[in-house]
Amino acid sequence: MNRPSAPVAELICVGTEHLLGEVVDTNSPYLCGRLKELGICVYRKQVCGDHAGRLREALTLALSRADLVILIGGLGPTEDDLSRECVAETLGLPLWEDPELVARLREYFASRARRMASCNLRQARRPQGSVVLENACGTAPGLWIEWENKPVVLLPGPPKEFCMMVDRELMPRLSARYQSVPIVTRSLRLYGIGESELAERLSAFWDGIGEVTVADYIKDGEIELRLACRMEETQAKKKISDAIRLLAPHLRPYLYATQNTDLAHALIERFAARGLRFSSAESCTGGAIASLLAAVPGASEVLWGACVTYDNEAKTSLVCVSEETLRTHGAVSDQTAREMARGMAERSKSDLALSVTGLAGPGDDGVHPVGTVFFGVSFRGEIRVFERHFSGDRARIRRDAALYGIALSLQTAGLFEALPEDGDPAGDPE
Amino acid sequence: MNRPSAPVAELICVGTEHLLGEVVDTNSPYLCGRLKELGICVYRKQVCGDHAGRLREALTLALSRADLVILIGGLGPTEDDLSRECVAETLGLPLWEDPELVARLREYFASRARRMASCNLRQARRPQGSVVLENACGTAPGLWIEWENKPVVLLPGPPKEFCMMVDRELMPRLSARYQSVPIVTRSLRLYGIGESELAERLSAFWDGIGEVTVADYIKDGEIELRLACRMEETQAKKKISDAIRLLAPHLRPYLYATQNTDLAHALIERFAARGLRFSSAESCTGGAIASLLAAVPGASEVLWGACVTYDNEAKTSLVCVSEETLRTHGAVSDQTAREMARGMAERSKSDLALSVTGLAGPGDDGVHPVGTVFFGVSFRGEIRVFERHFSGDRARIRRDAALYGIALSLQTAGLFEALPEDGDPAGDPE
Numbered sequence: 001m002n003r004p005s006a007p008v009a010e011l012i013c014v015g016t017e018h019l020l021g022e023v024v025d026t027n028s029p030y031l032c033g034r035l036k037e038l039g040i041c042v043y044r045k046q047v048c049g050d051h052a053g054r055l056r057e058a059l060t061l062a063l064s065r066a067d068l069v070i071l072i073g074g075l076g077p078t079e080d081d082l083s084r085e086c087v088a089e090t091l092g093l094p095l096w097e098d099p100e101l102v103a104r105l106r107e108y109f110a111s112r113a114r115r116m117a118s119c120n121l122r123q124a125r126r127p128q129g130s131v132v133l134e135n136a137c138g139t140a141p142g143l144w145i146e147w148e149n150k151p152v153v154l155l156p157g158p159p160k161e162f163c164m165m166v167d168r169e170l171m172p173r174l175s176a177r178y179q180s181v182p183i184v185t186r187s188l189r190l191y192g193i194g195e196s197e198l199a200e201r202l203s204a205f206w207d208g209i210g211e212v213t214v215a216d217y218i219k220d221g222e223i224e225l226r227l228a229c230r231m232e233e234t235q236a237k238k239k240i241s242d243a244i245r246l247l248a249p250h251l252r253p254y255l256y257a258t259q260n261t262d263l264a265h266a267l268i269e270r271f272a273a274r275g276l277r278f279s280s281a282e283s284c285t286g287g288a289i290a291s292l293l294a295a296v297p298g299a300s301e302v303l304w305g306a307c308v309t310y311d312n313e314a315k316t317s318l319v320c321v322s323e324e325t326l327r328t329h330g331a332v333s334d335q336t337a338r339e340m341a342r343g344m345a346e347r348s349k350s351d352l353a354l355s356v357t358g359l360a361g362p363g364d365d366g367v368h369p370v371g372t373v374f375f376g377v378s379f380r381g382e383i384r385v386f387e388r389h390f391s392g393d394r395a396r397i398r399r400d401a402a403l404y405g406i407a408l409s410l411q412t413a414g415l416f417e418a419l420p421e422d423g424d425p426a427g428d429p430e
Numbered sequence: 431m432n433r434p435s436a437p438v439a440e441l442i443c444v445g446t447e448h449l450l451g452e453v454v455d456t457n458s459p460y461l462c463g464r465l466k467e468l469g470i471c472v473y474r475k476q477v478c479g480d481h482a483g484r485l486r487e488a489l490t491l492a493l494s495r496a497d498l499v500i501l502i503g504g505l506g507p508t509e510d511d512l513s514r515e516c517v518a519e520t521l522g523l524p525l526w527e528d529p530e531l532v533a534r535l536r537e538y539f540a541s542r543a544r545r546m547a548s549c550n551l552r553q554a555r556r557p558q559g560s561v562v563l564e565n566a567c568g569t570a571p572g573l574w575i576e577w578e579n580k581p582v583v584l585l586p587g588p589p590k591e592f593c594m595m596v597d598r599e600l601m602p603r604l605s606a607r608y609q610s611v612p613i614v615t616r617s618l619r620l621y622g623i624g625e626s627e628l629a630e631r632l633s634a635f636w637d638g639i640g641e642v643t644v645a646d647y648i649k650d651g652e653i654e655l656r657l658a659c660r661m662e663e664t665q666a667k668k669k670i671s672d673a674i675r676l677l678a679p680h681l682r683p684y685l686y687a688t689q690n691t692d693l694a695h696a697l698i699e700r701f702a703a704r705g706l707r708f709s710s711a712e713s714c715t716g717g718a719i720a721s722l723l724a725a726v727p728g729a730s731e732v733l734w735g736a737c738v739t740y741d742n743e744a745k746t747s748l749v750c751v752s753e754e755t756l757r758t759h760g761a762v763s764d765q766t767a768r769e770m771a772r773g774m775a776e777r778s779k780s781d782l783a784l785s786v787t788g789l790a791g792p793g794d795d796g797v798h799p800v801g802t803v804f805f806g807v808s809f810r811g812e813i814r815v816f817e818r819h820f821s822g823d824r825a826r827i828r829r830d831a832a833l834y835g836i837a838l839s840l841q842t843a844g845l846f847e848a849l850p851e852d853g854d855p856a857g858d859p860e
Contacts, residue, residue, distance in 0.1 A: 019472040021463030022645065026454055028477075033451030042449040043484060047458075047475035054473060196547040196569075199508045203549075206509060217452060218588065279744075286724020287717025290738040294716020297792050297824060305744030307737055308720040314709075314735030317777060318748070347747060362727050391542060392567055394727060396590070 006230075007178050008041050010066035012058050014074035014083055015157060016049035027072050027155075027162045034166055038175055039182050039230060040068065050080040059090045059152075067150055068174075073157030075140035077119045083154050084125055084143070091147050093127035101132065101141060108139055133169035135161050142169060151177070184236035187260035188225040188244065190251060191407050198223060201250045212243040221403050222262060225251075244420045256410065257418050263406040268296040268303075270415040276351040278409065279304040281319045281344040283331065283357040284373060286310060288402040304350040309340065319343030319355075332357055332368055334385050341376030341383050353378040354409050358390075360397045373401045377412045384412070437608050438471050440496035442488050444504035444513055445587060446479035457502050457585075457592045464596055467613045468605055469660065470498065480510040489520045489582075497580055498604075503587030505570035507549045513584050514555055514573070521577050523557035531562065531571060538569055563599035565591050572599060581607070614666035617690035618655040618674065619848075620681060621837050628653060631680045639673040651833050652692060655681075671850070678850045686840065687848050693836040698726040698733075700845040706781040708839065710736040711749045711774040713761065713787040714803060718832040734780040739770065749773030749785075762787055762798055764815050771806030771813050783808040784839050790827045803831045807842045814842070 011031065017023045025047075032042050043066070046058045055074070062069045074083030088095045101124035109116040123140050126132065133142030133153075138161040143154040153170065155162055190198070198216060199206070205214050211231060217224045227243055229236040244258060257266055271278055280289045290306035293299050307318040312331055315321040320343040321336055329335040340355035358373025359365060371390045376383055388404060390397045410416040441461065447453045455477075462472050473496070476488045485504070492499045504513030518525045531554035539546040553570050556562065563572030563583075568591040573584040583600065585592055620628070628646060629636075635644050641661060647654045657673055659666040674688060687696055701708055710719045720736035723729050737748040742761055745751040750773040751766055759765040770785035788803025789795055801820045806813060818834060820827045840846040 018459075019462055019475065020466055021459040021461070022647070024454060024456055024459050029448075029451040029454050031451070032449055036450055043479060043481070044488075045449065045477035047477070049473060051473070058474075194544060196507045196550050197545070199549050200547040215446075217447060277741075282717075284724075285721070286729070286733070287712070287720035287736055287738060288724075290717035290740070291715070291721045294714075294718075294738070294740060295825060295828065299716070300740060303716070303738075303740045305738045305740045305748060306717055307748065308717060308724070308733075308735045310720070310724060310730060310733045310735045311707075314778070318735060318737065348744070389543075392590075395725060396567075398725065 006039060006041050007067040008043050008065075009035055009068040009070060010062040011042060011045040012055075012062055012069065012071045013045065013047040014050065014055060014071055016051075016080075018047050019049050026159055027157065030159075030163055031070065031072070031166055034171060035174075036183055038171070038178060040174065040178060050074065050082055052082050052086055055082055055086040056090045059087065063090075063147070063150065063152070068153070069150065070153045070155065072155050072162065075123065075142070075154060075156045077117065077122050077139070079119075081122070084122070084127070087143075087145065087152060087154060088127040091127065091145065091152065093129060093145070093147075095125045095127055097121065097125050098132075099124075101126070104141075105139060133165055136164045136168065137161050144170075144173065182233070183228050183230045184233055184240065185226055185228040186237075186240045186244070186258075188227070188247070188251070188255060189257040189259075189261055189266075190223040190225060190254040191256055191263060191403065193223065193251075193254040195223065198225075202247065205247060205250075209243040209246060210239060212239050214243075214247075220262070221399055223254075224260065241420070248420045253417055255418050256407070256416050258420055263403055263410070264292040265296050266415075267406050267410055268293060268299050268301075270410065271302040271352075271413070272298060274413075274415070276302065276413060277304045277349075278302050279344050279348040279350040279353050280306040280405070281340040281353065281355040282306060282308050283310060283315070283340075284360045285356045285398055285402045285405065288398055289354065289356065289405050292402060292406065304348045307344060307347075315340065315357075319347060330365065330367060332359055332365055332372060332374060334374055334387065337374035337376035337385050338383055339376075341378040341385075345378035345383075351379065352409055352413055354405050356401055356405050358397075358401060360394045360401070362394060371397050373397070373404075375401075375405055375408055377408060379412045436469060436471050437497040438473050438495075439465055439498040439500060440492040441472060441475040442485075442492055442499065442501045443475065443477040444480065444485060444501055446481075446510075448477050449479050456589055457587065460589075460593055461500065461502070461585075461596055464601060465604070467615065468601070468608055469613065470604065470608060480504065480512055482512050482516055485512055485516040486520045489517065493520075493577070493580065493582070498583070499580065500583045500585065502585050502592065505553065505572070505584060505586045507547065507552050507569070509549075511552070514552070514557070517573075517575065517582060517584060518557040521557065521575065521582065523559060523575070525555045525557055527551065527555050528562075529554075531556070534571075535569060563595055566594045566598065567591055574600075574603065613658050613660045614663055614670065615656055615658040616667075616670045616674070616688075618657070618677070618681065618685060619687040619689075619691055619696075620653040620655060620684040621686055621693060621833065623653065623681075623684040625653065628655075632677065635677065635680075639676060640669060642669050642673040644673075644677075650692070651830055653684075654690065674850045683847055685848050686837070686846050688850055693833055693840070694722040695726050696845075697836050697840055698723060698729050698731075700840065701732040701782075701843070702728060704843075704845070706732065706843060707734045707779070708732050709734040709774050709778040709780040709783050710835070711770040711783065711785040712736060712738050713740060713745070713770070713785075714790045715786045715828055715832045715835065716740060718828055719784065719786065719835050722832060722836065734778045737774060737777075745770060745787075749777065760795065760797060762789055762795055762802060762804065764804055764817065767804035767806035767815050768813055769806075771808040771815075775808035775813075781809065782839055782843055784835050786831055786835050788827075788831060790824045790831070792824060801827050803827070803834075805831075805835055805838055807838060809842045 131144040140156040287308040309315040321339040345353035355376035361370035561574040570586040739745040751769040775783035785806035791800035
């Protein structure tokens with residue numbers, strides 16, 4: 001049975017800890033991403049606890065509908081690690097203790113000067129005909145079993161052991177077996193448009209543009225639009241570039257990158273390329289803008305510094321807002337934002353100085369509703385002030401205000417919008 | 431059909447993004463944890479993509495074996511959001527457009543001065559007989575349907591909307607319906623101890639202390655130790671308090687709270703209670719400390735402000751580090767950390783001024799290895815400097831340096847360690 005193009009895999013995550021809410025599963029997303037690279041589809045995943053009956057049932061179901069079944073977890077040394085036993089029983093294969101695995105286990109413990117518990121011997125048992133997948137950093141070997149021309153794979157649950165085994169042992173075997181066409185992807189990044197407005201603007205394109213599929217994801221307050229094409233690489237990249245040229249006019253003026261990035265990276269890279277320096281005076285964002293920018297490697301070329309002027313006295317002392325302004329207009333005002341931006345620009349000798357002052361809640365100031373934020377931008381001697389209203393809780397308002405401030409800085413410097421030609425036509429660098 | 435003690439829930443996570451490896455599911459662990467509190471068991475979870483046939487199949491299977499089925503995701507406004515339609519079809523219930531939901535949607539968009547896209551009207555459709563669960567921060571209402579005496583619940587996928595709906599709408603309904611013995615939990619918070627050292631110190635307690643179970647979780651660089659007891663509330667709280675008194679001596683000097691909190695909240699609350707004001711001068715953390723503190727409601731009582739002195743010129747101009755010091759000792763040095771703390775203290779009139787200067791990487795300065803960070807603390811006229819080495823990538827080093835700075839500030843002010851008596855003996859306030 002040679003499936004030419006798209007084999008279907010099903011995952012089974014084993015472990016009661018998943019159903020008690022005690023762990024967040026990062027293994028499956030990692031594996032799904034790697035399978036996608038090989039053009040292997042995942043239609044379903046099942047999660048079941050350490051219970052033999054339910055595990056056998058899950059496996060039987062998966063075998064009935066998938067070409068490839070991958071179990072994650074349940075390979076530990078204790079009584080409640082049932083994957084080996086349940087797989088052997090379901091597939092009708094006898095389990096035997098592999099003397100070579102026993103020797104390796106003894107060596108593993110000896111080399112670490114640790115005593116091997118007798119229960120560890122369970123990890124040397126494997127179904128007849130199975131192939132051992134090396135565990136580079138733990139005691140549980142992985143297993144690969146051919147059953148009625150379907151691979152059944154068992155992988156250990158600890159994320160480090162899991163990822164290393166997927167990369168070193170599983171991927172080469174899968175790629176040798178499934179000679180399928182890979183998927184090429186490329187991302188566009190948008191800021192300032194809601195998901196439903198985007199849905200409407202692109203209503204004609206959600207079913208795909210020729211062979212290119214289109215999907216959107218919300219990522220920390222921004223939108224990623226991902227295009228994917230399953231085809232030989234050069235052709236796929238060409239198709240995707242064509243699709244981007246078709247989509248771009250519908251995405252204006254929100255499209256700020258034609259590769260996968262985020263606003264903070266875009267600011268640092270674009271300001272650095274033009275030798276521009278940035279500084280901020282932040283009240284309600286409390287340093288979040290500076291911190292987002294400082295997270296980008298190479299930030300020191302661009303980020304001069306920032307003043308977090310949380311207290312009114314800090315506004316006066318650090319960025320020279322006049323006491324008169326604070327008294328007359330209040331800390332959350334057009335005038336204060338203007339003076340903060342001016343003060344920061346004068347103090348810092350940066351090309352662009354951004355200021356933010358607003359109400360993140362929970363309490364308001366009796367004048368403005370929670371979510372009111374004033375932004376000032378000083379750029380090449382000119383200061384402009386913007387008033388915006390954000391919704392949600394304190395964390396959301398602060399995050400959205402920080403993103404807006406970064407986007408506003410890019411816009412003011414004329415560096416926000418991306419044209420399809422800007423992007424690397426050869427696709428995402430990653 | 432009245433199940434007296436342990437109803438069984440099954441979760442269905444809907445969304446192709448889960449099977450492409452594009453998101454990590456934090457919703458299910460959250461929900462599983464909350465269901466556990468009510469004594470509701472989760473035996474299985476299914477994950478399926480945005481595909482009507484597979485979603486109906488998953489639902490049919492879940493209904494055949496669980497007492498309660500909860501679907502997560504697929505309630506968005508676009509064509510590939512299929513949960514409403516598939517549930518209605520599988521249960522044989524007609525879908526209708528609820529005029530009240532339409533009105534609410536219009537109001538939601540109007541109040542944000544945004545235009546409502548016509549596809550949003552899909553979110554006003556619901557199966558006959560369903561009950562609406564309020565969405566406090568988004569447009570997709572949740573739904574509760576009674577089907578053959580089994581609740582079928584639909585919840586939105588965005589984590590924030592999801593968690594709020596679980597807490598406010600789902601939990602009260604479930605707890606009213608399933609009168610099981612609740613689980614009382616209480617958390618201890620630790621900072622500065624590794625997970626394996628903790629494992630060793632508590633080796634005698636991991637199997638539980640009487641009826642109290644003990645489990646640890648890594649949370650953003652800190653450790654949460656959670657005690658749980660399934661018993662009538664007053665008794666359970668007493669048992670948990672006793673267990674804490676037994677554990678506490680083994681946790682010194684790392685135990686900083688006997689309730690669930692984090693370092694930033696602890697600093698704001700404890701400094702506020704004593705009328706202390708805080709400020710920071712941050713280089714490699716880039717404002718992350720100020721931003722973590724500003725995230726706590728009530729921060730304005732404590733946080734005076736901060737100077738993000740990323741550029742050397744900012745160190746000189748904002749917090750008066752001498753050019754001589756920068757030339758002789760370098761920006762990453764004991765002496766610079768000391769002058770930054772002194773400068774910040776003088777400029778800010780805060781009780782405690784913290785400084786941070788270090789190398790977060792990727793490149794080093796030719797003198798110190800990446801991960802070297804100097805901290806200065808000025809408290810009541812005395813300045814002390816600490817050198818620490820952190821490992822990991824840039825993001826990890828910056829985060830760990832920020833947490834260390836906050837913990838160091840608490841320690842310097844004599845406000846770090848928690849004794850069991852400090853805690854509210856009645857348990858967590860939440």
